[in-house]
Amino acid sequence: MMAKDLPPRENTLFKRILKCYENKQYKSGLKHARQILSNSKYQEHGETLAMMGLTLNCLGRKEEAYDNVKRGLRNNLRSHVCWHVFGLLQRSDKKYEEAIKCYRNALKWDKDNLQILRDLSLLQIQTRDLDGYKMTRHQLLMLRANQRAGWVGYAIALHTLGEYENALNVLQTFRKTQEGKPADYEFSELLLYEASIMVEAGKFKEALTHIYSHRDSILDIQSWLEMAGELHARLGEHEDSAEVFEELYQRNPENATYIESYVRAHGHYNDEDSLQLCQKLHKQHPRAEAPFNYALKLSTGSTFRTLVDGYLQRQLRKGVPPLFNILKHLFQDKNKFETIKELIHGYYTSLEEHKKFTPESEDEEFPTSYLHVMIFLAQLYDYERDTTKALYYIDRAMQHTPTYIDPYMVKSKIYKHAGDMTEAVHWVDEARTMDLADRYLNCKAAKYMLRAGMIDKAEEACALFTREGQPAVDNLNEMQCMWFLTESARIYFKNQDWANVLQKCHEVEKHFVDIVEDQFDFHPYSMRKMTLRAYIGLLRLEDSIRGHQFFNKAADYAIRTYLHLYDKPMSDSNGLGNGEIDDMTEKEKKKLESKKKRAAKKKQQQKNEANVNSNAANKDKKQPPDGEVAPPPIVGNELVKTEAPLDDAMKFLDPLRALSPQCPNTHKLAFQVFHRQGKLLLMIQSVKRALKTNARTPEIALHMTQLAQYVKTKGTSSGIIAEIVKTEMGELLPQNDIREWLNVRESLTGTNLKNFFMLRCAHAHLTPESTAQQLQSVLDFPLKGSTLESCEYVLDHLNSEMLNPTPEDIATFSSSCHALFPLATAFRPSKPEEESVQR
Template sequence: MPPNNSLPPKENALFKRILRCYEHKQYKNGLKFAKQILSNPKFAEHGETLAMKGLTLNCLGRKDEAYEYVRRGLRNDLKSPVCWHVYGLLQRSDKKYDEAIKCYRNALKWEKENIQILRDLSLLQIQMRDLEGYKDTRYQLFTLRPTQRASWIGFAMSYHLLGDYEMANSILDAFRTNQMKGPYDYEHSELLLYQNMVLAESGQYERALQHLNKFQSQINDKLSVKETSGEYYLKLKRFLEAEIVYEDLLKRNPENVMYYQKLIEAKQLTDPDEKVTFYDAYKKEFTKAIAPRRLQLTDAGPAVFSGLVDEYLRHGLHKGIPPLFVDLRSLYIDQSKSDAIEKLILQYIENLTSKGTFSSDPGEEKQPASALLWAYYYAAQHFDYKKDTDRALHYIDAAIEHTPTLIELFIVKGRIYKHAGDPVSAYQWVEEAQAMDTADRYVNSKCARYMLRAGHIKRAEDMCAKFTREGVPATENLNEMQCMWFQTEAAAAYQRLHQWGEALKKAHEVDRHFSEIMEDQFDFHSYCMRKMTLRSYVGLLRLEDVLRSHTFYFRCAKVAIQVYLRLYTQPLQDVPQTTEPDTENLAPSELKKLRNKQRKAKRKAEQESALAAQVQVKREQHHKARQQQEQGDPEAPQLDELIPDKLARAEDPLEQALKFLQPLRTLAADRIDTHLMAFEIYFRKGRPLLMLQSLKRAWGLDAEHPHMHDCLVRFRGWLDDNSDGLNDHVAAVIAKETDPMFGGRSAVQLSQQYLAGAGARAQQCALWAARAHRRLLPHAHAAALAAATALHYPDTTIQGCVEVLESLRDGDFGPCEKETAAYMDACHAKFPYALAFKPPQPLELPNHDDVPLKLKDLAINN
């Protein structure tokens, strides 16, 4: 390795110009200056110049050359902090944060007090949640730059995130007293609120309250001061003062539900009648407020509920409030309240139809014609919720006949069909609503969602294309916008259609969105401390820590795991090569038909190829435009293209499934499905201890879960079959830990007891128990089949019957064609609108791939 030769003045000036060009994003000029230095034979191998040339090339997108120059520069000058820093920047641009941290640490070995390297290191450490390392780095920055605000804030925050609240508060106190001088502004206000949050999280509510009262004149967010002080008074059981605070807040916003709940807590009201009286007082004080009237219904007893809900319903129907049913739906958990509402709604419809009033009392004011419409609308949703499809359709049809131009009516009718098990009619009615207002993005999105659930993915994409960027395929634009509701629904739709590769592609796209969101937080680490939005910043960090617990990720992970498990059990077969048809023995007329068919197929293939080429050109132009917009930043690493066929033919489907599972085991451990999916993977991998761990966690959440029972039976059987191959210590651990679950019972005994117990009470339990019983005792075919296909269970649903039907068709109960047909007939009688139980229609519908399907194209059973 040649020694580190410092550059002479002329070349040193050129090197400084390279640095300035990099900072000002003048990359081509920077390359010219680097060439001038490197063209001199004396400095052709100057390490720092080579490294800066590599960094500049990286910003121009020439990544391979960039790595080559940076590594070459590093080999020529291993003691240069510049070379190590540049190498770290290169690794950071590729999201290799751990490697970048190592490079920064090596750079600091040769220049311990380099502020820029320390700042970059601290950003990576907080990104990777290396909180101890972050604290050490912030301490170094604090000692080197004690007069800078960011040094104090970052140092205090490092202790806060580590849970050392006292030290964090001491640093903030010292900073506030020594560095912060008036006049006080928004940033000072945010600092005080952040310090108050630190005190509250330490559990010192009295001290936090004193701090808040002392500095409230310097805090701009007066609402936050009041809400926070009220919370502290409640925690300190100073109820009288809390009562004063929340009464004042209610005068400010009488529609805030939380204020009423907190005020009830402050007044220590526990009796429902006392709460009803409490709301009565605020109904009189805030005559136009809806919140006290609605909250009163939740606590009202049977004696007063009818009168109160009568008043509430009349107001909503008179005003024409569309979400009235959604507002009251939570009351339906109480059957008596549901019955009272039904009685009132039917009474309203009868009186409005005959007299135009809500009741038959003489002298009552006439209601507008729209009151009857909204009563029909409410009744349709009410009976749909109660699964009375016929009555729901009756009332929604009456509403449509009354006012055939109201979009909400068609959406509700579509929802009724959806709940009745007819997704095709459901999306047709929602599409009719969409046609009435093509500029409404909500209805457009709702229609696309219903199309996906009906399996019409192409139509859903065309529907979304009305609001996506022109010239770019709708799916690409939705992916770019991280439209995860569409992608999770599309993944589930592809799974139902057995298009495994497409389902996996959508799941991987959603997974990448979450990775991008994690990476995007990098930009906020320095920004939030500079702008003093410290409370929001801490909230962001905590959100990112549990990001993959979000419902969207759970759904896509579940689809991906289920698909990978199926592909492991039933791998895709290679598509056989098509052979040329035998044309020698064909009659002339048949040969002519065949030739015409081949020509049509060829033309169609050419058209599809041309269309695909156009789409590819537009895609490349779009990506090029995006890169030009982002030019100046180090290019992000190019992700592999997601090819459905390649995803569906993964060499290690179980390992791919584990990648989706791992975040769930940490962040969604409270969901039993997480551990059941884990068991399914580890069962196929033959990992007994991991199977045991998954079962224990699932057992702790719900010991009676039907899938849990099936896993337990299979694990018991696996242990019986593999007892000789287990290590003695492993066998001892398993025996000890499974004793509470097995209770000394064999797999057959477990199955029999579960089938006789939970399996006799619930449809899902019966199905899982019957499948396990049939698997263990093939001769008990009739008993298992009878238990699975029974329809007397109180929780029998359309989806549950569909699962039973799929199980019958999959052969879980052996050959049973007659039983399957009989079960379909019984389900059709119970759920007459559900498409899954109707015989296939002989009528062939026209191809609507390019033309939206209208109601006239397909008869709808009303």
């Protein structure tokens, strides 16, 4: 940047402003800017005003910054400095599109300015304007052909656009200029990056030749071996592939991928031959677990029994805590599960009578072996959901060694699977208090407390590991602890506390925004450090980051909350709909008032504590980067007052549809939103995608019925849309008879409780006068064989007034479920004097 129309003295001061900005000496820069502007001849000098505004922005004085920059721009619209600074100001506020416009305006007056071009390229890759990024990187290459970053940046632009041939030509041309230089890490990464592009382009033979011809220059030996082994396998060169993967196995015998690739490279699809290979590998590294576990997966019958017998005895003797989870994948084979169960029972009997795993064993076992066998037995019965036997064995384990933590954790999990979260919390909290320094136990206990609705207790538990002088929830949010946020949203949704649901979900969404923003610093870093393969992986990860399960969970609760707010608009600050308060009994209204008073009291208490500890908290608090102002807090009570809940729901739904199309829940939520919006084509699309993803999803029956009814009652206008609807509905309902479709579906899925229930809801929607009959069918459904999750699902939907049940009907269904799952708290009959323990 250079200032125009300034005499030498003022020009020197302007250069000092630039230097102070680069060195983050903002107060000195501000002083120099004021010296220039104090001269009456230059008090309206545009570029100085712009730099003064940029400096003020870094000091957090954003309004003054914008005033000065805009004033400077008005005084000199043809200055690339003013436009560039305005772009930097917009970038600091995350207004990337506006910043790009400013940079383009700056380039009109100085088209070859390297700094502006670099800044523009960063924003283009950040916003994934790949075509624009390609053009900018090409211009930078033309201006500085002697710089490595120009070649590499242009190659990355071509690669991201899928122009593999051009990207390879650019890299190969650049590599010719590096010949004769000693090999280093950066050149090694460049060679591997070039090979990865060849692999993506399907040029396996060329990629293999490339890495072999540059083997001495590639310093990352493990990456070289992995790529060589995979390429040999793709080209059908199995012997060479096996040799490479064997070398990789020798480097890391615990990598299961290397073992599987080694076995596959030998072409042995017969389990017996593959088993011999695994045993051969295990003999080379007897202490390695991975080859032995793979052998367990391949073996069957007596061979499996012999192998797993020895393995179980070794692991139980050592007391390996995750043994059950290590073997859990084998339980899908019923014969293997029965074999393991039979062996464990044999150990239990023999240890009781002879203190040995088998009567024929020579040495007696330590008492800990008996303890671990009882724990494993309890886990096996819990896996079968035989709660009575599981509790019997785990109680015996706790009596055997009361100070051992693992039995308490297993017992809490048994109660969780049985549906009694209150008892599960009790036992996991017992384990937590036995070792208050264990973060895992603390997090597990907090999660169970949230599942049981004990939000206050969960926050107290987490406070042991959060910053002092700051509320635990705030610190967890600051640390992007998203499991805590999603679990909190879950219990708030269950309690119909819509304001807090939306607050937690929007906090999760903000974390994902921050994760996307955080990639900004890696664009220049990766090209400077030549971590090119990792950089491409980062770009692809960021493009799909909202497909993560944490975002999926938050989006699910947020969308369902917005749908509720659309159906029952807000009437008061508690998040209750217009008709909900009127439907309450006097007792429920009193409870609500009591809840409001407790919440207000707690809020005031937290506020007082925050004021007392504010100095300590502010001292430790991380300051935002230069020019950035801390974003305003997310307030749930403001979010629930939205006037466009469906538009707000779409902000969560759009990423789900783009990044989680394989999840049936995505299309279920999409249909519900589009049905309320009256978007028929999108409703049809959602149903088709749901059927393709998982045709047995229970809600499809109801959605198909709603769709057929919508088409029948509202129809479509004439023209191309009507033709499309007719064609698509003909594919979905070949006979154009929704009742026939429901009957066919019932013959396929009607034995499943959730599907049966949704089919009854679909029939009731189709014929409202049959609602009572459909409800009776649900109450008469034989529950034997149904899962706890299915029963809770039906009860939740009955409570949401599906099929219009009376309190007596819900009590009848709960009673039937209680007989099947006596420990589950969801089905326990409520006592008149029982007060709600939920917050």
